[in-house]
Amino acid sequence: MGKGWIVFMANVLHKEYKVERDDYASAGMVSSDIKQSLNAIGISPKVLRKIAVASYESEINMLIHAYGGDVTMDVDDDGTIRLVFADPGPGIPDLEKAMTPGFSTANEKARAMGFGAGMGIPNIMRVADHFDIKTGKDGTTLTLTFQVPES
Amino acid sequence: MNGSVVTYTLEHCVRCMKCIKACPTSALRMSSKNRIVVDDNRCINCGNCIRSCHNRGLLAHGSTLADIENYEYTVCMVPGALISHCSSLEEAEDLFHAIRILGFDEVVDITEYSGVALKEAQLLAGSSDDMTYISSFCPVINRLIVSKYQGLLDSLLPINYESEIAARQIRKRLKGKNVGIFNLCECEAKLSIAKYPYQHMEFECDHSLALADIFPLIRKNMHQGRDEVIFSKKGLQMCNPVRIVKDDDYLIADGFDKVCSVLDMAEFGLLNTFRLLILYPCFNGCIGGHMLWGNSFLMQNNIDALTGSKSKQSAKLDADDVYVDQLIKVNKDTRTFLERTKFFSNVNKQLEMLPGYDCSACGMQTCRIMAEAIVNGEKTLDDCRVLAALKEKSNENQ
Numbered sequence: 337m338g339k340g341w342i343v344f345m346a347n348v349l350h351k352e353y354k355v356e357r358d359d360y361a362s363a364g365m366v367s368s369d370i371k372q373s374l375n376a377i378g379i380s381p382k383v384l385r386k387i388a389v390a391s392y393e394s395e396i397n398m399l400i401h402a403y404g405g406d407v408t409m410d411v412d413d414d415g416t417i418r419l420v421f422a423d424p425g426p427g428i429p430d431l432e433k434a435m436t437p438g439f440s441t442a443n444e445k446a447r448a449m450g451f452g453a454g455m456g457i458p459n460i461m462r463v464a465d466h467f468d469i470k471t472g473k474d475g476t477t478l479t480l481t482f483q484v485p486e487s
Numbered sequence: 488m489n490g491s492v493v494t495y496t497l498e499h500c501v502r503c504m505k506c507i508k509a510c511p512t513s514a515l516r517m518s519s520k521n522r523i524v525v526d527d528n529r530c531i532n533c534g535n536c537i538r539s540c541h542n543r544g545l546l547a548h549g550s551t552l553a554d555i556e557n558y559e560y561t562v563c564m565v566p567g568a569l570i571s572h573c574s575s576l577e578e579a580e581d582l583f584h585a586i587r588i589l590g591f592d593e594v595v596d597i598t599e600y601s602g603v604a605l606k607e608a609q610l611l612a613g614s615s616d617d618m619t620y621i622s623s624f625c626p627v628i629n630r631l632i633v634s635k636y637q638g639l640l641d642s643l644l645p646i647n648y649e650s651e652i653a654a655r656q657i658r659k660r661l662k663g664k665n666v667g668i669f670n671l672c673e674c675e676a677k678l679s680i681a682k683y684p685y686q687h688m689e690f691e692c693d694h695s696l697a698l699a700d701i702f703p704l705i706r707k708n709m710h711q712g713r714d715e716v717i718f719s720k721k722g723l724q725m726c727n728p729v730r731i732v733k734d735d736d737y738l739i740a741d742g743f744d745k746v747c748s749v750l751d752m753a754e755f756g757l758l759n760t761f762r763l764l765i766l767y768p769c770f771n772g773c774i775g776g777h778m779l780w781g782n783s784f785l786m787q788n789n790i791d792a793l794t795g796s797k798s799k800q801s802a803k804l805d806a807d808d809v810y811v812d813q814l815i816k817v818n819k820d821t822r823t824f825l826e827r828t829k830f831f832s833n834v835n836k837q838l839e840m841l842p843g844y845d846c847s848a849c850g851m852q853t854c855r856i857m858a859e860a861i862v863n864g865e866k867t868l869d870d871c872r873v874l875a876a877l878k879e880k881s882n883e884n885q
Contacts, residue, residue, distance in 0.1 A: 346832075348828040348832050349828075364751075364755065367755065371751075371754065375635070376831060377828060378820050378822075378827045378831075379824070381637035381638045382638070384638050384754075388638065388756070389755060389756040392755040392756070392757070393756075413824070413825055413828045413829070459756070
């Protein structure tokens, strides 16, 4: 770039998923598919592990707090992997608190199933290369970007 | 990876494709000559294909006893799983004698070395605060992680296989002699941990013998005498998930599907509170090994009977003899990210043309594997039987 070359960034993979409200039985299905697709491409194990952790946490957050939503994954051939988790839920009332490790508002049902330890967002922030969250009364959009090191 | 131990017998094959469907790593395919071909780089030696075949078209064999002639002094190593098969110490002594008179100079039980491997694993896991280790006792688990869960490679315990730890000690003790070390294997996967017959020269053990092949000979030799033996309790416990002395922060799983789901959870970071994952791809652990003929539930109870009156401690070994730098070879993907993504999108393009029934009629496990083969130039779209049938039908209608 910058030397007069025109670089075409091509989208290699675009996938859309739906997370259904209160469908705890399918918890983790979306992140499993994301993991499998990226494994099929053959991205580096370290990045794959990070994406697996982040996508699972985000998916479960959607299920517990936001009554489901939409997930999209885009992989560009320059090694950028973008995950967008958009939900029409109630939004996060106190974002700063939600980003604090150990803080949780999960209900009893979720906790009984082993979710809601208060490490969701802090964990996602720790592993993602770029983290962006927009939240309001009509929903939350979480955009995570990961960069695969060029080999 | 290290190659497959699965052998194929054409005359037994009825071309039912069950084995192709059973493979967890898509290593099997039907060639254009209607033969099953096993991909050495993909096969993890789990043996699922062997068990899916109802016609004994797929089997795994080891070396033969004729190889004993090549050595001045021969040692046969007996695994804990086979020992657990005996219901009393007397029966075990009978078994050891029966094995020895097959032509070996010495029969060694390796439970004291399995005990060391387990003890070291527990010590290492206990000394760590944030690491979740995965047991490396089973070659199938190690290969499965290389093939499907590369994110967990760093979690594998750097502990050598029990048979290798034992073989190294035997070699040390008998220094100077032309020693041949034979390992009696209770499952397919362990056949691969020896120099022969599968040409893995990096191992200490010389030959692996398949219990399924040798057992008829052992049976003939039974009830002819006794060789005195003492076992290590910890070593015998290691071959069974139920009998391992469990700690709160251990997770023990057996059965191929369950092990896969545990590895999935580990990759999602859900098992961070555990320090050690002990995984057995065979149901009921190594005593559920596929070449053992007994009831693995009954065999669980034999462990106490065998070590009740007398037992020995695990061996005391140097760290060098137990730990290894690299337990399993990982073939690095040398393609750049751009090349990989290009291949992937080409595969996706082909996949859209295919019907997507995953019927395996073309000889490949799924349409995705077929699409990969098309991109690699091994197959063409015309090889898809469904598309060919549709084409024929539309030609007839015209």
